[in-house]
Amino acid sequence: xxxxxxxxxxxxxxxxxxxxxxxxxxxxxxxxxxxxxxxxxxxxxxxxxxxxxxxxxxxxxxxxxxxxxxxxxxxxxxxxxxxxxxxxxxxxxxxxxxxxxxxxxxxxxxxxxxxxxxxxxxxxxxxxxxxxxxxxxxxxxxxxxxxxxxxxxxxxxxxxxxxxxxxxxxxxxxxxxxxxxxxxxxxxxxxxxxxxxxxxxxxxxxxxxxxxxxxxxxxxxxxxxxxxxxxxxxxxxxxxxxxxxxxxxxxxxxxxxxxxxxxxxxxxxxxxxxxxxxxxxxxxxxxxxxxxxxxxxxxxxxxxxxxxxxxxxxxxxxxxxxxxxxxxxxxxxxxxxxxxxxxxxxxxxxxxxxxxxxxxxxxxxxxxxxxxxxxxxxxxxxxxxxxxxxxxxxxxxxxxxxxxxxxxxxxxxxxxxxxxxxxxxxxxxxxxxxxxxxxxxxxxxxxxxxxxxxxxxxxxxxxx
Amino acid sequence: xxxxxxxxxxxxxxxxxxxxxxxxxxxxxxxxxxxxxxxxxxxxxxxxxxxxxxxxxxxxxxxxxxxxxxxxxxxxxxxxxxxxxxxxxxxxxxxxxxxxxxxxxxxxxxxxxxxxxxxxxxxxxxxxxxxxxxxxxxxxxxxxxxxxxxxxxxxxxxxxxxxxxxxxxxxxxxxxxxxxxxxxxxxxxxxxxxxxxxxxxxxxxxxxxxxxxxxxxxxxxxxxxxxxxxxxxxxxxxxxxxxxxxxxxxxxxxxxxxxxxxxxxxxxxxxxxxxxxxxxxxxxxxxxxxxxxxxxxxxxxxxxxxxx
Numbered sequence: 021x022x023x024x025x026x027x028x029x030x031x032x033x034x035x036x037x038x039x040x041x042x043x044x045x046x047x048x049x050x051x052x053x054x055x056x057x058x059x060x061x062x063x064x065x066x067x068x069x070x071x072x073x074x075x076x077x078x079x080x081x082x083x084x085x086x087x088x089x090x091x092x093x094x095x096x097x098x099x100x101x102x103x104x105x106x107x108x109x110x111x112x113x114x115x116x117x118x119x120x121x122x123x124x125x126x127x128x129x130x131x132x133x134x135x136x137x138x139x140x141x142x143x144x145x146x147x148x149x150x151x152x153x154x155x156x157x158x159x160x161x162x163x164x165x166x167x168x169x170x171x172x173x174x175x176x177x178x179x180x181x182x183x184x185x186x187x188x189x190x191x192x193x194x195x196x197x198x199x200x201x202x203x204x205x206x207x208x209x210x211x212x213x214x215x216x217x218x219x220x221x222x223x224x225x226x227x228x229x230x231x232x233x234x235x236x237x238x239x240x241x242x243x244x245x246x247x248x249x250x251x252x253x254x255x256x257x258x259x260x261x262x263x264x265x266x267x268x269x270x271x272x273x274x275x276x277x278x279x280x281x282x283x284x285x286x287x288x289x290x291x292x293x294x295x296x297x298x299x300x301x302x303x304x305x306x307x308x309x310x311x312x313x314x315x316x317x318x319x320x321x322x323x324x325x326x327x328x329x330x331x332x333x334x335x336x337x338x339x340x341x342x343x344x345x346x347x348x349x350x351x352x353x354x355x356x357x358x359x360x361x362x363x364x365x366x367x368x369x370x371x372x373x374x375x376x377x378x379x380x381x382x383x384x385x386x387x388x389x390x391x392x393x394x395x396x397x398x399x400x401x402x403x404x405x406x407x408x409x410x411x412x413x414x415x416x417x418x419x420x421x422x423x424x425x426x427x428x429x430x431x432x433x434x435x436x437x438x439x440x441x442x443x444x445x446x447x448x449x450x451x452x453x454x455x456x457x458x459x460x461x462x463x464x465x466x467x468x469x470x471x472x473x474x475x476x477x478x479x480x481x482x483x484x
Numbered sequence: 485x486x487x488x489x490x491x492x493x494x495x496x497x498x499x500x501x502x503x504x505x506x507x508x509x510x511x512x513x514x515x516x517x518x519x520x521x522x523x524x525x526x527x528x529x530x531x532x533x534x535x536x537x538x539x540x541x542x543x544x545x546x547x548x549x550x551x552x553x554x555x556x557x558x559x560x561x562x563x564x565x566x567x568x569x570x571x572x573x574x575x576x577x578x579x580x581x582x583x584x585x586x587x588x589x590x591x592x593x594x595x596x597x598x599x600x601x602x603x604x605x606x607x608x609x610x611x612x613x614x615x616x617x618x619x620x621x622x623x624x625x626x627x628x629x630x631x632x633x634x635x636x637x638x639x640x641x642x643x644x645x646x647x648x649x650x651x652x653x654x655x656x657x658x659x660x661x662x663x664x665x666x667x668x669x670x671x672x673x674x675x676x677x678x679x680x681x682x683x684x685x686x687x688x689x690x691x692x693x694x695x696x697x698x699x700x701x702x703x704x705x706x707x708x709x710x711x712x713x714x715x716x717x718x719x720x721x722x723x724x725x726x727x728x729x730x731x732x733x734x735x736x737x738x739x740x741x742x743x744x745x746x747x748x749x750x751x752x753x754x755x756x757x758x759x760x761x762x763x764x765x766x767x768x769x770x771x772x773x774x775x776x777x778x779x780x781x782x783x784x785x786x787x788x789x790x791x792x
Contacts, residue, residue: 061555062553062555073555091554091555091598094554094598095553095554097595098551098553098554098594098595101528101594117523118523118595118638121524143675144672147668147671147672147675150671151664151667151668151670151671152664154667155664155667159660160522160523160524160660161522161523161524161525161660162525162526162660162661162667162670162671162674163523163524164524165667165670165671166524166671166674169671169675253557253558268567269564269565269567269570272570287572287573302602
């Protein structure tokens with residue numbers, strides 16, 4: 021299927037591109053301009069003129085989307101709009117929608133194409149078929165239908181036929197529309213009747229109650245200015261070594277008064293390391309909010325429901341403030357990074373709702389993941405992190421510690437490390453010695469989950 | 485090249501978006517249009533098509549549409565010290581940015597919710613004042629920059645912060661067309677256009693000319709449009725009932741209604757004018773429950789029915 025899509029793309033570059041979803045097409049990737057992470061995608065000014073960016077070229081771009089930041093993917097999407105290029109890419113995570121919209125083929129793993137011909141169609145007949153299929157599959161937008169028509173035309177061309185057949189349209193629908201229908205179906209909310217009948221008493225008790233406890237999102241300190249590459253430049257600082265981006269005008273202004281002494285004039289100034297000025301930036305808006313949800317047996321169904329409700333409300337709030345969110349679940353045998361840091365609140369919401377309960381509490385493991393995420397966010401993007409821990413603090417599964425008696429000291433050790441990296445923390449749970457102790461270690465505040473507020477603005481007014 | 489653009493009149497469906505763009509074209513002081521909705525629903529095509537229909541500028545140039553790349557920084561948007569001139573000739577001169585290029589035209593930001601907030605803020609400032617002021621690096625420049633800011637995005641990626649949302653004049657929701665006949669028509673027209681652009685545009689030429697005449701007439705008529713007392717009262721009452729903060733809502737509502745009257749060739753704002761634009765001008769200003777997935781449009785329509 022992947023190679024068929026490549027073949028069609030070759031025939032009609034207007035089809036935008038091919039993205040392999042969930043697998044890496046080894047050996048099938050054609051040659052092209054590889055987009056490495058951290059490449060200068062956009063052009064930039066230098067004293068020696070304009071330096072064009074990677075994306076300003078034409079031809080075929082090849083990328084591993086998992087390595088690219090959302091910003092880079094957005095730039096890639098804009099580049100595809102401009103035309104004159106195609107994209108061949110792969111992604112393990114769900115493909116970011118802005119990019120998916122601009123390529124015809126989202127190829128799932130292991131599907132073979134159907135080869136059939138069938139009745140010859142008029143152009144109008146083909147259009148009717150495609151629109152009907154799109155409407156039935158519930159495909160969003162109208163770009164995909166357009167891609168389908170072009171793909172069908174390309175298929176006919178590959179086979180050396182002038183007129184479209186039913187088989188061409190069927191194959192194009194399978195290649196272009198079908199993968200999008202699945203995405204739409206996955207996003208659709210579950211039918212209430214089905215959900216009701218599948219639910220046991222235990223599960224419905226876990227569903228978030230209408231009255232959710234109010235847990236305030238921790239406050240952030242005003243961000244410190246840093247010499248990074250992202251965010252609004254505020255002012256510049258001198259420095260002989262490279263730190264972030266060069267403030268060229270400021271550098272020139274610093275150099276110009278010295279030109280006489282350096283034996284040069286202002287038309288061809290000599291720039292020395294002491295002249296260099298670097299941008300200090302207010303870090304990119306938004307922090308990383310890490311949710312750790314303890315769904316172990318000790319939390320109990322009712323409390324887990326409360327925790328889910330609180331987490332959902334916080335999730336929306338985090339979204340509105342343009343924060344990134346990550347979700348870590350602690351239940352069963354090991355802690356799980358259920359949602360890697362992203363702005364994908366919808367996904368976080370779905371995974372949170374689907375969270376199973378029961379089992380042991382691998383709290384130390386969950387906290388270790390949180391620590392790693394917070395460190396990475398700070399190192400890579402200068403992004404501050406906040407932790408929201410919904411737990412009763414009763415850890416009973418060790419992370420690396422050899423025996424159970426060491427669990428407590430292990431949790432404490434990770435908490436102390438977290439305290440160094442985190443901007444703020446809230447621990448929310450049933451009041452108890454363990455939970456309060458946890459909040460103390462990690463340097464955060466404790467909120468009781470039992471305090472429910474019916475008039476809170478965070479109360480969802482419809483069942484989720 | 486001008487024949488190679490999809491005609492505005494040939495766009496199928498999306499009445500909200502089309503009306504919002506037309507109103508903004510008649511009155512650029514409305515404060516920009518935000519188009520939110522499903523992907524692949526001809527957002528950028530519509531903006532480009534509209535610019536083609538508008539009467540050309542006094543100097544004969546077509547109305548410009550400037551795209552904002554997501555990689556743009558403040559220098560690129562608002563202009564900065566011209567480094568090459570500074571280095572090569574020792575001159576301190578101003579290199580104009582995208583807002584200067586967009587003067588008297590459209591500035592289009594696709595995926596506006598991905599542009600950094602401080603940049604959106606800066607653009608809204610310029611759009612609101614109609615003037616770009618640069619005071620840095622020893623430069624002190626001000627130049628007129630009157631443009632219609634059009635932002636588009638998908639709400640699934642996150643709404644704009646309320647502070648930014650409120651500053652856009654009109655807010656149009658767009659949805660995937662669900663009517664099968666309309667879907668077929670969309671695909672049919674797009675196919676016809678791509679197979680023979682010049683024949684397709686020729687077929688729509690008369691409709692485009694009519695639209696152009698209507699827009700030119702409306703632009704000329706707008707300064708004379710007056711709102712009588714009952715219209716003012718209805719606008720105020722509507723905003724009061726909706727519990728809007730500030731008075732930007734009323735102002736935009738009246739301006740949009742005036743533009744609507746001008747489009748219809750009338751000199752007075754009537755109550756139906758207000759009804760027609762109320763959702764566009766007000767829906768995004770309501771205080772929203774973050775988990776409430778319904779949009780403000782319904783609420784505005786409800787209140788509209790009550791206010792007579």
